[in-house]
Amino acid sequence: DGFKIFSTFEMFLENEDSGAAMVRSFSTALKEVTYALETSNPDIILSGFDIAANFAVTIAGAHMNIPVAHIQGGEVTGTIDESIRHAMTKFSHYHFAANYDAKNRIEKLGEIPEHVFDVGCPSVDAILQVEDNPDILNKFGLDKNFFIMLQHPVTSEVNDSKDQITCTVDAIIQSGVNALIILPNNDAGFSKIIEK
Numbered sequence: 001d002g003f004k005i006f007s008t009f010e011m012f013l014e015n016e017d018s019g020a021a022m023v024r025s026f027s028t029a030l031k032e033v034t035y036a037l038e039t040s041n042p043d044i045i046l047s048g049f050d051i052a053a054n055f056a057v058t059i060a061g062a063h064m065n066i067p068v069a070h071i072q073g074g075e076v077t078g079t080i081d082e083s084i085r086h087a088m089t090k091f092s093h094y095h096f097a098a099n100y101d102a103k104n105r106i107e108k109l110g111e112i113p114e115h116v117f118d119v120g121c122p123s124v125d126a127i128l129q130v131e132d133n134p135d136i137l138n139k140f141g142l143d144k145n146f147f148i149m150l151q152h153p154v155t156s157e158v159n160d161s162k163d164q165i166t167c168t169v170d171a172i173i174q175s176g177v178n179a180l181i182i183l184p185n186n187d188a189g190f191s192k193i194i195e196k
Contacts, residue, residue, distance in 0.1 A: 007036035017191040029056035037064055044069060050085035062091040069094040074102030080155040140180055147172060147179040153189025161189035165196045
């Protein structure tokens, strides 16, 4: 897209599936991103959602006196993602909420109302730009009626991820409808989902 990549680094240095490994990966990102910010010297940081790497750049930017704009703060999920998202809000200076409820929640967190904007969900724009590709259906042997399944682990229910994905897969099998299954993210509990 024409953006210059100033730096890359490996964040996931161990092949472990645990909350502790998630924290160690986050700490790697927090350290490494400071070097990238020093090198690139940005005018502003655009950080999104509730992702650990984005949380790292948000914290670093706030500490390095670089204005931070956060996309999709103020949403509620009830997991560690919500805690990360709200913490990112507190480290950010400008807020681009996906809806009125999220905007209102950000303001209730004490953010300056003039810096909080209800702009909608940017993923909608990305979805609208996707063109139909019938080759995908052929590649995976799917007809027009199929499920797309993506299930991330619930970080507060790591020990239940195998049972949870088993229920989902069993329901898909019982439906008799083909499914295209996308791998989960790497939150703690992901390996049991992939294994199933």
